[in-house]
Amino acid sequence: MVAALKSWKSRHPVLFELSISILLGILIELALLSFQPPTLLVVRRVADDTADRMIRLAERTTDRLTASPAFTFIDIDDTTWTDWGWPLVTPRGKIEALLERVARSEPLAILLDVDLAFPGDADQEATLRRFLATYDPAAPQLLLVRSLIDDPGAALPVPRPTPYDEAVKGKANILFTSPLFERDGDGNVRRWRLFAEACAQDKPLVIPSMHLAAAMIARQAIHGAPPGDPAPALDRMRTGLAPFLPANCSGHEAEREGVIDDWPAAIPIAVAHDDVSKRVIYRVPWKTGAVGLGPMVESPTGGETQLVAVRPARLALAADGAAPLPGLKGRIVVIGGSFAGSGDWHDTPIGRMPGSLMIVNAVEALTQNGTPREPSPMEQITISLTIIVLASLLTSFLRPSVAAWALAFGIFVLMVVSISRFKSGVMLDLAVPAVGAVLHDLGEAVLKVVREVRAQGWRWILKPHEHSPAIVAGAGHSDIHADIQHDVGSSAGEGGTK
């Protein structure tokens, strides 16, 4: 067997090298997939960078969406904020007026992206409290923000009370939600949190995120209730979140997995350990002053509209107070701010945007795709091996610099051909192929050094020069001699030194 291998190696040295390279790649890929080692920082960055590029490509090539809600962003823009006299806290009277007008315009749901915990004018607070206390049970679902206080001495944060807690108690169509996302070390917000764990009066609780609650409402409006389960969307969400309630307030438990919404079955909303399921597939970048943002969708009242209609809040207040606001019927209405001093601006893979637009992106992604999924294990292995084999072939036949460009082009083609699956929520995590490629390179480099040390002995520590036959002549074995010739030949284009 060994003799046969040696014979094959001497007759086809390049093919032998290639086979060894591919075999090494396969072993590395299998080891990575089987043992799931902790992710290396450099690999995570490569994976994030690749996913960011895919998100940007998907955003630029998506012209229209089917089965998507339409949004209206009632925007407290700079002009509105100036008209209001640059208040430190969003005036509660203005919020009450906006909510009152929007609620009677028959939207699908209202998302108030303003933290009401901060105290405002007492009279205006009383007005808003009255409005919430008398909110019609038949009015659209109203989602409010619940911020959390991180207590350094406690394991779980404490919900920050608001002056409106009593007013909304027991109201089925008003829900406090968490607006939390996760910001990476480079300042970009790439991942969502579907819920927040907290502790109030020694009782653990789970606060759903605003994007999860809104997506549940949108999914049920678009796809209908699951067969045999006609419960309202938010009741189904509460049922789905029940398994994630911490046992007590004493500490964080191990991260749990489970499905929050399995309808439609092809696009479930699930909590998983993998990193991919937490990614926000952004589709709508921000543009100051734009009237509409994002791709085209079906308008709830017929015809087509852009995914997000942006309407200044000052105009919503200037409109006829006795009539519904036009154009809101059937849409998800988000009331929030884009004014420069809001402190609610965030970097994302598709640029800076106000927090309200991040929520819109998250709701849309959850409604369209559910939580992102990885391809099947078979597909992952195939893609990883394809990259390894491609890298081996390229480095065997091309100069390293040319091979690097060729491999980059190969990955570019892979991204382009897989974009339609990416848009449907299947996210190719290139972390494993990236680790494989790095380890593969490392393994090949080690093998090469071992061969050279065996051939050259102690002289290996000396810097090699061209026309230095003494070093090569020291090798007494013809196969090793051939290896060295091959190695030198393959790196000659880089100047002959390592």
Added chain:
Amino acid sequence: MMRWITAIVLLAAAPFAALASGKPVEIGYVESFDRPADAYVIVSDGVAKKVAILAPILNGDVIEVKDPAASITLRLVGRDDPMIISAANQGTPVTTEVPQKSFWSGLFDWTSASVEVFDEEQREQVSASIRGDDEKELSVPLLASPQTLVAGKRALAIGWPSPRTVEIRILKKGGQVVAEGRPSGGLWLTPAIDWKVGTYRIEIAAGGDTVRQTLQFIGPKKAPKLPAELSDPAAPAPLRASATAAFYAASDPAYVLEALQYVAPDARTSRPAKLLTLALIDGKRPAPPPAP
């Protein structure tokens, strides 16, 4: 080969084919109009619609203006400036292009954006003070310099220019805590405390930052003498309080916190008091009186 070319052409043309589906497309809204609503009509696909602020405009809608002196302002996608329609230019269908993205143009756009050659400066101005963002540095302009207050039993108001939560402690000489709290919202009142003549220390902390300052309490006789007109009972009490605060703040930066004590209690009910409270908290104070 011909089949491949046909497939590519069809693929590239697919988005445009979809756009040409004949469905009405929302392209903007009514921003304002200067006459009663019944002076205008939006005709959409032959059907007259009422005009209202924020009423959607569909591609091809016709605006009719009945009053020769009236005009209506529209905001449309893809246009930075508003479109104004009056009797002079009414009757023309309103159209505009919703930005279209084909796969190939998007791919080209993405590829060219990925190969950035020139450095695009991406700096922006940031503020190192706090304003509702817990990660920003704590700033309390009121305590920029040591403050002098009048001794006696009263609640002390402390303000900072942010709704964020802070930890406040006021300590006597020797380190004994006299008052403490964990307020948010930018304004806090201690309980009524009998402040003795002497030196106290105040500490305000948030997010790892701490602001410390000295509070010097003095006897009432040592305080700046108030003009007689400020104690005129004929003037309304909130007005006198605001004027007294303005006098203290203008007289010396060391009396800004003392000035706050006169207006903070009325900040929720009196607009002048609220404005002066916010100004003092932001570190602004009236100009000193002119020298005699």
